[in-house]
Amino acid sequence: MHPLIKKILRPPYRMTVDFFHDCHIRRQTKNLAKLPPDKKRVFYLGVAMHSNLGDLAQYYCIGKWLKTNYPEHEIVELEAETVVSRRFGFLELFRKALKPDDLIFFQSGYTTQDLGGLHDEMHRLIATEFPEQPIVMMPQTVFFVHEENRRRTALACNQARKMLFLARDRISFEQAKAMFPDLAVHLYPDIVTSLIGKYHFDSPREKVLFCCRNDGEKKYTDEEIANLRKKLAAFVETELSDTTVSVRASELRKHLQHYLEEIFKRYSRYRAIVTDRYHGTIFSLIAGTPVIILKTTDHKVITGAEWFRGVYDDRVYTAETPDDVEPILRKILQNPPQSKTDNYFERNYYQKLKGLIESSILAKEEK
Incomplete structure (x- = not known):
């Protein structure tokens, strides 16, 4: 126009x-x-x-x-x-x-x-x-x-x-x-977290998803994330997404269970997820997918991840810097978790x- x-x-x-x-x-x-x-x-x-x-x-x-x-x-x-x-x-x-x-x-x-x-x-x-x-x-x-x-x-x-x-x-x-x-x-x-353990997917897994925010809470620039993805491309293909979607809120609320279950199903198709989103972490666990957490500008995501220590140690990892992502990811891909996710929080x-x-x-x- x-x-x-x-x-x-x-x-x-x-x-x-x-x-x-x-x-x-x-x-x-x-x-x-x-x-x-x-x-x-x-x-x-x-x-x-x-x-x-x-x-x-x-x-x-x-x-x-x-x-x-x-x-x-x-x-x-x-x-x-x-x-x-x-x-x-x-x-x-x-x-x-x-x-x-x-x-x-x-x-x-x-x-x-x-x-x-x-x-x-x-x-x-x-x-x-x-x-x-x-x-x-x-x-x-x-x-x-x-x-x-x-x-x-x-x-x-x-x-x-x-x-x-x-x-x-x-x-x-x-x-x-x-x-x-x-x-x-x-x-x-x-x-x-009450939804963790409720769903069990048998999806074939491929690629690694980056679920990254695009607001004032993000710590790492788009360029830093892009460079990290290029580095990982040597051994695994990656995709980029976010938990904010381009669908009107009224439409989402009308069919909310459908949209949520679709994103859980989608997350279940990845070998691992890298995220700086608090609910990106939780959605990954609902999908039974290992997750690597990136820091944000405040305490929300990292301290929120403390809930998962001793509960989902084979699925939740924290990266102190972007450089830590590669060795953690290699470990996950070599030894993916085999057990079903427990409904601990519910x-x-x-x-x-x-x-x-x-x-x-x-x-x-x-x-």
Whole structure:
């Protein structure tokens, strides 16, 4: 399209997108007034809305877990932007819809942070407006650049005396314990790990996949990755991919199980995967494929990999530098794992999470 035409069409296009976006937020908000008063509910807030399969996999797993463990509850999903919007009276309608024994679950992921997005604002708002409500913060990465933002979040969330805060890596756990001394804080694995061991593939394996991010968290440049792939080409063919896909989020959510199982199946066709994506690591394990982890600019991926030590030692490796990838990869290709992947995290964590929630909330009520 000609640049001048693009320039002319951009404002009306933006106005149209904003109009339908506002309609969506208004509809989500007004639907709160239509909820029947006699039902138990779980309010699942901050649901994933973009085309990143890692975030959507968390959304998928949380939704399944809620339906399995709270079958008598109605699950009400709300986006972060709907919750923090002041335009359509969300807080007033939410307050009317919320009953004392209703549960609030927050979306898991990289959302307790000050790098952008609306989730941290949503956490603070709900914690301060509904401090007596049972709240579960599903496994979080905690990372604050600015100390004043850390203090602001700590002050707000500590008011929610019935909040259970789950941190998904050691550093996030240590930070959360320091920030939230008044809350129940537990170290808990990412919920997508509950799918490890569920699937078993007999795909013929060939090539090595590089699943690499293309955002501010990546540590190594495209040129460094390209040079590494050229080096490996002497003994194995490689491909390049990412967990962010070029499919609209609405389409992904509509057929989410299909898209996730397709990517698991695809990952099962590789001899090994090299990734700097946290969920690239987990997807590899779901597919039963050995994975080599590259460092990122923060602690999320490397400390998240600590969960797999002593559990999947024949499948998970960490490369301190790109130069470490070649010897690790040669070792994997010469001695690929033969056993099926165990469902360790589902068995030891997610089958027990409801009990932890109930005991944590009861403990808070007794104080």
